[in-house]
Amino acid sequence: MGLKGFVEGGLASIVAGCSTHPLDLIKVRMQLQGESHVPNPNQQLHSLRPAFAFNGSSMAAPGTLHIPPPPPPKVGPISVGMKIFQTEGVAALFSGVSATVLRQTLYSTTRMGLYDVFKQKWSDPNSGSMPLGRKIAAGLIAGGIGAAVGNPADVAMVRMQADGRLPASQRRNYKSVVDAITRMARQEGITSLWRGSSLTVNRAMIVTASQLASYDQIKETILEKGVMKDGLGTHVTASFAAGFVAAVASNPVDVIKTRVMNMTVEPGMAAPYTGALDCALKTVRAEGPMALYKGFIPTISRQGPFTVVLFVTLEQIRQPEPIKHAEHHSDPEPDYWH
Numbered sequence: 001m002g003l004k005g006f007v008e009g010g011l012a013s014i015v016a017g018c019s020t021h022p023l024d025l026i027k028v029r030m031q032l033q034g035e036s037h038v039p040n041p042n043q044q045l046h047s048l049r050p051a052f053a054f055n056g057s058s059m060a061a062p063g064t065l066h067i068p069p070p071p072p073p074k075v076g077p078i079s080v081g082m083k084i085f086q087t088e089g090v091a092a093l094f095s096g097v098s099a100t101v102l103r104q105t106l107y108s109t110t111r112m113g114l115y116d117v118f119k120q121k122w123s124d125p126n127s128g129s130m131p132l133g134r135k136i137a138a139g140l141i142a143g144g145i146g147a148a149v150g151n152p153a154d155v156a157m158v159r160m161q162a163d164g165r166l167p168a169s170q171r172r173n174y175k176s177v178v179d180a181i182t183r184m185a186r187q188e189g190i191t192s193l194w195r196g197s198s199l200t201v202n203r204a205m206i207v208t209a210s211q212l213a214s215y216d217q218i219k220e221t222i223l224e225k226g227v228m229k230d231g232l233g234t235h236v237t238a239s240f241a242a243g244f245v246a247a248v249a250s251n252p253v254d255v256i257k258t259r260v261m262n263m264t265v266e267p268g269m270a271a272p273y274t275g276a277l278d279c280a281l282k283t284v285r286a287e288g289p290m291a292l293y294k295g296f297i298p299t300i301s302r303q304g305p306f307t308v309v310l311f312v313t314l315e316q317i318r319q320p321e322p323i324k325h326a327e328h329h330s331d332p333e334p335d336y337w338h
Contacts, residue, residue: 009112012314013104016306021100022093023302026081028161030295031258033075034287077298088164096160099153099177107150111208112314114142119216129220135213143208147201152193154200156180158261188265199257199276203250210249214242215311235312243307247300252292254299256280 017024075083084092118138123130130138147154156177163171174180184192219230219238228234256279265271273279283291 003113005116006109006113008314008317009116010105010109012310012317013108013112014101015313016309017100017104017108018097019309020302020306021097022081023298023305024100025093025095025161026077026084027254027295027298027302028158028258029080029084029165030075030077030298031255032162032165032262033294034291077295077301080298084164092164095164096157096177099157099160099180102177103150103153103157106153107146107204109146110149111142111146111204112212114145115139115208115212118142130216132213132217135216136209139209139212140205142212143204143206144201146208147204148197151197151200152181153177155184155193155195155261158258159184162258162262192265196257196260196276199253199260203253203257206250206253207246211242211246211307214245215239215307218242232312235315236308239308239311240304242311243304244300246307247296247303251296251299252280255292255294256283259283 081093088095115138118134118141119130122134122138156174159172160174160177160180163173166172172180172183174183181193215238218241219234222228222234222238223230228237256276260273260276260279263272273282280292
Protein backbone atom coordinates (compact mmCIF):
# COMPACT_ATOMS: atom_id res chain seq x y z
CA MET A 1 0.00 0.00 0.00
CA GLY A 2 3.05 2.26 0.41
CA LEU A 3 2.49 5.92 1.17
CA LYS A 4 -1.28 5.45 1.12
CA GLY A 5 -1.09 3.34 4.28
CA PHE A 6 0.82 6.06 6.12
CA VAL A 7 -1.68 8.77 5.10
CA GLU A 8 -4.72 6.67 6.01
CA GLY A 9 -3.29 5.70 9.38
CA GLY A 10 -2.29 9.29 10.13
CA LEU A 11 -5.71 10.75 9.29
CA ALA A 12 -7.55 8.15 11.37
CA SER A 13 -5.20 8.75 14.31
CA ILE A 14 -5.64 12.54 14.21
CA VAL A 15 -9.44 12.16 14.25
CA ALA A 16 -9.22 9.71 17.17
CA GLY A 17 -6.69 11.80 19.10
CA CYS A 18 -8.63 15.06 18.87
CA SER A 19 -11.99 13.48 19.72
CA THR A 20 -10.63 11.87 22.91
CA HIS A 21 -8.21 14.62 23.98
CA PRO A 22 -10.15 15.73 27.11
CA LEU A 23 -10.02 12.16 28.46
CA ASP A 24 -6.27 12.04 27.84
CA LEU A 25 -5.81 15.34 29.70
CA ILE A 26 -7.74 14.01 32.71
CA LYS A 27 -5.58 10.87 32.64
CA VAL A 28 -2.38 12.95 32.74
CA ARG A 29 -3.64 15.06 35.67
CA MET A 30 -4.55 11.91 37.62
CA GLN A 31 -1.17 10.30 36.95
CA LEU A 32 0.52 13.33 38.52
CA GLN A 33 -1.59 13.16 41.70
CA GLY A 34 0.52 12.56 44.79
CA GLU A 35 3.78 13.31 43.02
CA SER A 36 4.56 16.02 45.58
CA HIS A 37 5.06 13.26 48.16
CA VAL A 38 7.90 11.71 46.20
CA PRO A 39 11.21 12.77 47.86
CA ASN A 40 12.95 15.67 46.13
CA PRO A 41 16.78 15.57 46.27
CA ASN A 42 16.93 19.38 46.22
CA GLN A 43 15.00 19.80 49.44
CA GLN A 44 16.92 20.00 52.70
CA LEU A 45 15.63 17.17 54.84
CA HIS A 46 15.66 17.99 58.53
CA SER A 47 15.01 14.98 60.66
CA LEU A 48 15.19 16.95 63.93
CA ARG A 49 13.21 19.95 65.06
CA PRO A 50 15.09 22.83 66.74
CA ALA A 51 15.33 22.86 70.49
CA PHE A 52 12.91 25.07 72.34
CA ALA A 53 12.48 26.37 75.89
CA PHE A 54 9.43 26.19 78.06
CA ASN A 55 8.37 27.00 81.66
CA GLY A 56 10.92 29.78 81.68
CA SER A 57 13.82 27.35 81.76
CA SER A 58 16.50 26.75 79.21
CA MET A 59 15.77 23.05 78.90
CA ALA A 60 16.11 21.84 75.36
CA ALA A 61 13.55 19.35 74.27
CA PRO A 62 14.96 16.27 72.63
CA GLY A 63 14.77 16.18 68.86
CA THR A 64 11.61 14.78 67.41
CA LEU A 65 11.08 13.28 64.02
CA HIS A 66 9.39 15.51 61.49
CA ILE A 67 6.36 13.64 60.15
CA PRO A 68 5.26 14.76 56.67
CA PRO A 69 1.60 15.59 56.15
CA PRO A 70 -0.62 12.77 54.93
CA PRO A 71 -1.11 12.51 51.17
CA PRO A 72 -4.16 14.26 49.73
CA PRO A 73 -7.24 12.12 49.12
CA LYS A 74 -7.37 10.42 45.74
CA VAL A 75 -9.73 12.10 43.29
CA GLY A 76 -11.61 10.24 40.57
CA PRO A 77 -11.77 11.12 36.87
CA ILE A 78 -15.19 12.79 37.07
CA SER A 79 -14.06 15.01 39.95
CA VAL A 80 -10.83 15.87 38.13
CA GLY A 81 -12.76 16.77 35.00
CA MET A 82 -15.27 18.89 36.92
CA LYS A 83 -12.48 20.72 38.76
CA ILE A 84 -10.75 21.55 35.48
CA PHE A 85 -14.04 22.77 34.03
CA GLN A 86 -14.87 24.91 37.08
CA THR A 87 -11.44 26.42 37.75
CA GLU A 88 -9.90 26.64 34.28
CA GLY A 89 -12.87 26.68 31.92
CA VAL A 90 -14.09 24.30 29.24
CA ALA A 91 -11.26 25.33 26.88
CA ALA A 92 -8.76 23.88 29.37
CA LEU A 93 -10.03 20.40 28.52
CA PHE A 94 -8.41 20.89 25.14
CA SER A 95 -5.10 22.23 26.46
CA GLY A 96 -2.32 20.85 24.31
CA VAL A 97 -4.58 19.72 21.46
CA SER A 98 -2.16 21.28 18.95
CA ALA A 99 0.54 19.00 20.38
CA THR A 100 -1.83 16.05 20.01
CA VAL A 101 -2.28 16.82 16.32
CA LEU A 102 1.48 17.05 15.80
CA ARG A 103 2.10 13.93 17.87
CA GLN A 104 -0.43 11.87 15.92
CA THR A 105 0.95 13.25 12.65
CA LEU A 106 4.48 12.13 13.52
CA TYR A 107 4.01 9.15 15.82
CA SER A 108 0.85 7.44 14.61
CA THR A 109 1.40 8.09 10.92
CA THR A 110 4.76 6.34 11.25
CA ARG A 111 3.60 3.41 13.37
CA MET A 112 0.39 2.73 11.44
CA GLY A 113 2.15 2.98 8.09
CA LEU A 114 5.05 0.75 9.09
CA TYR A 115 2.74 -1.84 10.62
CA ASP A 116 0.84 -1.97 7.34
CA VAL A 117 4.10 -2.42 5.44
CA PHE A 118 5.13 -5.29 7.71
CA LYS A 119 1.71 -6.91 7.30
CA GLN A 120 2.14 -6.93 3.54
CA LYS A 121 5.69 -8.28 3.74
CA TRP A 122 5.10 -10.92 6.41
CA SER A 123 1.62 -12.19 5.56
CA ASP A 124 1.16 -15.59 3.97
CA PRO A 125 0.94 -15.02 0.19
CA ASN A 126 -1.77 -17.65 -0.19
CA SER A 127 -4.08 -17.06 2.78
CA GLY A 128 -3.19 -13.41 3.38
CA SER A 129 -3.04 -14.06 7.14
CA MET A 130 -0.14 -13.33 9.49
CA PRO A 131 0.71 -15.36 12.63
CA LEU A 132 0.13 -13.62 15.97
CA GLY A 133 3.86 -13.65 16.75
CA ARG A 134 4.63 -11.71 13.60
CA LYS A 135 1.82 -9.25 14.34
CA ILE A 136 3.31 -8.56 17.76
CA ALA A 137 6.81 -8.20 16.28
CA ALA A 138 5.50 -5.79 13.64
CA GLY A 139 3.78 -3.74 16.33
CA LEU A 140 6.88 -3.60 18.52
CA ILE A 141 9.11 -2.38 15.69
CA ALA A 142 6.59 0.08 14.24
CA GLY A 143 5.70 1.50 17.65
CA GLY A 144 9.32 2.00 18.67
CA ILE A 145 10.25 3.86 15.49
CA GLY A 146 7.09 5.99 15.61
CA ALA A 147 7.73 6.99 19.22
CA ALA A 148 11.31 8.06 18.52
CA VAL A 149 10.05 10.30 15.71
CA GLY A 150 7.21 11.82 17.74
CA ASN A 151 8.85 12.24 21.17
CA PRO A 152 9.25 16.07 21.04
CA ALA A 153 5.52 16.49 20.42
CA ASP A 154 4.79 13.97 23.17
CA VAL A 155 6.83 15.91 25.74
CA ALA A 156 5.15 19.16 24.69
CA MET A 157 1.70 17.58 24.95
CA VAL A 158 2.29 16.25 28.48
CA ARG A 159 3.57 19.63 29.68
CA MET A 160 0.73 21.59 28.11
CA GLN A 161 -1.83 19.22 29.62
CA ALA A 162 -0.24 19.35 33.07
CA ASP A 163 0.32 23.12 33.17
CA GLY A 164 -3.07 23.99 34.67
CA ARG A 165 -2.41 22.01 37.85
CA LEU A 166 0.59 24.17 38.75
CA PRO A 167 0.42 27.42 40.76
CA ALA A 168 0.07 30.45 38.47
CA SER A 169 3.65 31.55 39.22
CA GLN A 170 5.07 28.18 38.12
CA ARG A 171 3.07 27.65 34.93
CA ARG A 172 4.96 27.49 31.67
CA ASN A 173 2.07 29.02 29.69
CA TYR A 174 3.10 27.65 26.32
CA LYS A 175 1.16 29.38 23.54
CA SER A 176 1.28 26.43 21.16
CA VAL A 177 3.17 23.23 20.49
CA VAL A 178 5.69 25.19 18.40
CA ASP A 179 6.23 27.63 21.28
CA ALA A 180 6.62 24.73 23.72
CA ILE A 181 9.22 22.93 21.61
CA THR A 182 11.11 26.15 20.84
CA ARG A 183 11.27 27.27 24.48
CA MET A 184 12.27 23.83 25.73
CA ALA A 185 15.12 23.64 23.22
CA ARG A 186 16.29 27.17 24.09
CA GLN A 187 15.92 27.02 27.89
CA GLU A 188 16.65 23.37 28.66
CA GLY A 189 18.66 22.22 25.68
CA ILE A 190 17.75 20.24 22.60
CA THR A 191 18.05 16.97 24.51
CA SER A 192 15.04 17.96 26.65
CA LEU A 193 12.86 17.24 23.60
CA TRP A 194 13.80 13.58 23.96
CA ARG A 195 13.43 13.47 27.74
CA GLY A 196 11.79 10.18 28.67
CA SER A 197 12.29 8.91 25.12
CA SER A 198 13.22 5.43 26.35
CA LEU A 199 9.90 5.32 28.19
CA THR A 200 8.04 6.69 25.21
CA VAL A 201 9.57 4.06 22.96
CA ASN A 202 8.84 1.25 25.44
CA ARG A 203 5.25 2.41 25.92
CA ALA A 204 4.69 2.82 22.19
CA MET A 205 6.05 -0.65 21.50
CA ILE A 206 3.69 -2.12 24.10
CA VAL A 207 0.68 -0.08 22.95
CA THR A 208 1.19 -0.70 19.24
CA ALA A 209 1.89 -4.40 19.63
CA SER A 210 -1.07 -4.97 21.94
CA GLN A 211 -3.46 -2.61 20.14
CA LEU A 212 -2.86 -3.42 16.47
CA ALA A 213 -2.08 -7.11 16.92
CA SER A 214 -5.10 -7.57 19.21
CA TYR A 215 -7.41 -5.81 16.78
CA ASP A 216 -6.31 -7.91 13.82
CA GLN A 217 -6.40 -11.16 15.82
CA ILE A 218 -9.80 -10.52 17.43
CA LYS A 219 -11.33 -9.37 14.15
CA GLU A 220 -10.03 -12.46 12.35
CA THR A 221 -11.38 -14.73 15.11
CA ILE A 222 -14.83 -13.11 14.99
CA LEU A 223 -15.01 -13.57 11.22
CA GLU A 224 -13.62 -17.12 11.25
CA LYS A 225 -16.07 -18.22 13.96
CA GLY A 226 -18.95 -16.56 12.14
CA VAL A 227 -19.94 -14.56 15.23
CA MET A 228 -20.55 -11.45 13.12
CA LYS A 229 -20.09 -10.35 9.54
CA ASP A 230 -17.35 -7.96 8.52
CA GLY A 231 -18.94 -4.62 9.31
CA LEU A 232 -19.33 -1.87 11.88
CA GLY A 233 -20.30 -4.25 14.71
CA THR A 234 -17.19 -6.35 14.21
CA HIS A 235 -14.95 -3.29 13.95
CA VAL A 236 -16.34 -1.73 17.15
CA THR A 237 -16.12 -4.99 19.13
CA ALA A 238 -12.58 -5.82 18.04
CA SER A 239 -11.31 -2.27 18.51
CA PHE A 240 -12.76 -1.82 22.02
CA ALA A 241 -11.28 -5.15 23.13
CA ALA A 242 -7.93 -4.11 21.65
CA GLY A 243 -8.13 -0.81 23.53
CA PHE A 244 -8.66 -2.63 26.83
CA VAL A 245 -5.67 -4.90 26.22
CA ALA A 246 -3.49 -1.90 25.35
CA ALA A 247 -4.58 0.04 28.46
CA VAL A 248 -3.80 -2.82 30.86
CA ALA A 249 -0.42 -3.47 29.27
CA SER A 250 0.77 0.12 29.01
CA ASN A 251 -0.57 2.00 32.07
CA PRO A 252 2.46 1.45 34.40
CA VAL A 253 4.90 2.66 31.76
CA ASP A 254 2.56 5.56 30.93
CA VAL A 255 2.53 6.79 34.55
CA ILE A 256 6.33 6.82 34.75
CA LYS A 257 6.61 8.43 31.31
CA THR A 258 4.24 11.22 32.31
CA ARG A 259 6.17 12.01 35.49
CA VAL A 260 9.60 11.97 33.86
CA MET A 261 8.44 14.18 30.99
CA ASN A 262 6.69 16.65 33.29
CA MET A 263 9.63 17.18 35.68
CA THR A 264 11.46 20.51 35.58
CA VAL A 265 15.25 20.44 35.79
CA GLU A 266 16.75 23.73 36.98
CA PRO A 267 20.36 24.60 36.05
CA GLY A 268 22.74 23.43 38.77
CA MET A 269 20.02 21.45 40.56
CA ALA A 270 19.59 17.71 40.78
CA ALA A 271 16.75 16.26 38.74
CA PRO A 272 13.81 14.87 40.74
CA TYR A 273 14.35 11.54 38.96
CA THR A 274 17.60 10.20 37.53
CA GLY A 275 15.75 7.97 35.12
CA ALA A 276 12.78 5.71 34.54
CA LEU A 277 13.79 3.08 37.10
CA ASP A 278 14.47 5.74 39.75
CA CYS A 279 11.06 7.29 39.08
CA ALA A 280 9.34 3.90 39.32
CA LEU A 281 11.06 3.01 42.61
CA LYS A 282 10.36 6.41 44.20
CA THR A 283 6.74 6.29 43.07
CA VAL A 284 6.15 2.80 44.47
CA ARG A 285 7.94 3.58 47.77
CA ALA A 286 6.06 6.84 48.31
CA GLU A 287 2.62 5.87 47.01
CA GLY A 288 2.47 2.09 46.77
CA PRO A 289 2.53 -0.26 43.75
CA MET A 290 -1.01 0.61 42.66
CA ALA A 291 0.27 4.13 41.92
CA LEU A 292 1.47 2.64 38.64
CA TYR A 293 -2.18 2.22 37.70
CA LYS A 294 -3.15 5.79 38.53
CA GLY A 295 -5.42 7.17 35.86
CA PHE A 296 -6.43 3.69 34.68
CA ILE A 297 -10.15 4.52 34.53
CA PRO A 298 -9.61 7.56 32.29
CA THR A 299 -6.97 5.56 30.41
CA ILE A 300 -9.42 2.82 29.48
CA SER A 301 -12.19 5.41 29.10
CA ARG A 302 -9.96 7.16 26.58
CA GLN A 303 -8.17 4.14 25.09
CA GLY A 304 -11.45 2.36 24.35
CA PRO A 305 -13.09 5.22 22.41
CA PHE A 306 -9.75 6.20 20.85
CA THR A 307 -9.19 2.70 19.49
CA VAL A 308 -12.81 2.43 18.31
CA VAL A 309 -12.65 5.78 16.50
CA LEU A 310 -9.20 4.92 15.13
CA PHE A 311 -10.12 1.59 13.54
CA VAL A 312 -13.67 2.46 12.51
CA THR A 313 -12.34 5.58 10.77
CA LEU A 314 -9.49 3.60 9.24
CA GLU A 315 -11.84 0.89 7.95
CA GLN A 316 -14.07 3.54 6.37
CA ILE A 317 -11.14 5.34 4.77
CA ARG A 318 -9.84 2.08 3.34
CA GLN A 319 -13.25 0.94 2.07
CA PRO A 320 -12.89 0.94 -1.73
CA GLU A 321 -15.53 1.42 -4.37
CA PRO A 322 -17.14 -1.77 -5.72
CA ILE A 323 -15.46 -3.12 -8.83
CA LYS A 324 -17.57 -2.17 -11.84
CA HIS A 325 -18.04 -4.89 -14.42
CA ALA A 326 -18.83 -4.45 -18.09
CA GLU A 327 -22.54 -4.57 -18.92
CA HIS A 328 -22.22 -7.63 -21.21
CA HIS A 329 -20.70 -9.70 -18.37
CA SER A 330 -22.68 -11.34 -15.62
CA ASP A 331 -22.74 -9.35 -12.41
CA PRO A 332 -21.07 -11.30 -9.61
CA GLU A 333 -21.00 -10.02 -6.04
CA PRO A 334 -18.96 -6.79 -5.70
CA ASP A 335 -15.41 -7.49 -4.57
CA TYR A 336 -14.50 -5.45 -1.47
CA TRP A 337 -11.02 -5.32 0.03
CA HIS A 338 -10.92 -5.76 3.76
